[in-house]
Amino acid sequence: MSIKLQPITDNECESIFFVVKRAIFEHVDVVSDWDEDFQIYRLKIDYASNWFYWLCDSNQRIGLV
Structure with a gap:
């Protein structure tokens, strides 16, 4: 398991909202x-987009922080 934080991009509002x-x-x-x-x-x-990060495991999104 390799957990990493990936910054979101400004055009991901719909995914973040979901x-x-x-x-x-x-x-x-x-x-x-x-x-x-x-x-x-x-x-x-x-909310500023730079407040959010995707929680990723092996380049797969598994959560949002």
Whole structure:
């Protein structure tokens, strides 16, 4: 096992959103209802792409940090 961090690129917003949504949807939806457009906007505006890294094992993406 060879775990490495790979920086994401600016054009990977859709992939990042899919992973983030899977992680937080049930929690956000219980508190305030899920607003897809707002969550996409928030991810693009409030979070810098250089905050995210793909967690890779042998060049296969296995997670996001």
